[in-house]
Amino acid sequence: MSGVMxxxxxxxxxxxxxxxxxxxxTLSDELDIPRSATHRLLADLAALGYVRQTRERGDYVLTTKLVSLGLNYLKHSGVVDLCQPILDRLAETAGELVRLGVVDVDHITWVALSQGARAGLRYDPDMGLDVKLSCTSSGHAWLATLEEDDAIALLTRQGLGKPPEYGPKAPATIAAVMKAVAQARRQGWALTLETYAPGLSALSTPIRPAGRGAVGVLAISGPTVRLSEERLRALVPELLAAAADIAHVSAASPLFDRAYNRVG
Structure with missing residues (x-):
């Protein structure tokens, strides 16, 4: 790996x-950066307040400065203020985790959530991650809003999430993914059972303001022992209504202005 940036x-x-x-x-070996260069870059980041060394072993850790930048960005985007009440209502109805993902041209990033599960098994994933397009209901729901050639190009660029790294039912070929995408296109929503992770079910739909491309996705997810296919299908009307509510207010946030746009 070369280049300072x-x-x-x-x-x-x-x-x-x-x-x-x-x-x-470990950083040097995993990232293929000479140790002298790794040390120099970490020293620069430490001087700027982005990393520090632990007292116990001298390992390097991020400070909260980078986190603060992200949270501040989301705060000023207006997304949380606009959407959190809608997410909370849906999470209470579903009794499971509800997440909002925002489209950033060629990928989707999770930016907000509401946990509706109060007891028993809970699905609590990390935020700020990009959606894996091939094996998630959210990926299928978003790809369903695109031209087939564009969807295939994005899938190819990101790569497939196959077992055992993901769920046992993850589609293993582009054709299998596109079959699920076609079904999502017909329905207006996507449903997956154990494709992203063992024992995990999810239901998603795109957020599409009138006259615009999809600007995000809304998802309900949780343990398959509670979220059976029948239960997920019963939640479709509530999911679609919440997505429509978010689409209605989306114009108030510039973060919802990054829909996919084919170049060329």
């Missing part, structure tokens, strides 16, 4: 994966 961002992304800290040698 590329290396610096790679270090930040790797540190974001482990809140307990990562040794310098």
């Amino acid at each position: 590329e290396r610096t961002l790679a270090l930040l992304e790797r540190l974001a994966e482990d809140v307990r800290g990562v040794p310098l040698a």
Whole structure:
């Protein structure tokens, strides 16, 4: 890996994966950056307040400065203020996790959630991650709003999520994914059972303001022992109504202005 900017961002992304800290040698080996260069970049990031060394072992960890930047960005985007009440109502109705993903041209990132499960098994994923398009209901729901060639191009670029890395029922070919996408297109929503992770079910629909492309996705997800296919189908009307509510207010936030747009 070469280039100061590329290396610096790679270090930040790797540190974001482990809140307990990562040794310098591990960062150097995993990212293929010489140890002297790794040390120099980490020293620069530390001087700027983005990383620090732990007292116990000297491992490097992110500070909260980067987190604060992201939270501040979301705050000023207006997304949370606009959408949180809608997410909370849907989560209360479903009794499961509800998440909002925002389209950023060629990918979707989770930006807000509401946990409706009060007891028993809970699905509590990390926020800020990009949606895996091939094996999630949200990926299928969004791809269903695009031209088939564009959907295939995005799938190919991101790659397929196959078992055993993902769920046992994850589609293993582009054709299998596109079959699920076609069904989502016909229905206006997508349903998956154990495609992203074992024992996980999900239901998603795109957020489409009038006259515009999809600007986001809305998803309900939780343990398959509670969220059977029958239960998910029963939640479709509530999901679609909530997505329509978000679409109605989306014009008030610039974060909802990044729908996919084919170039060329």
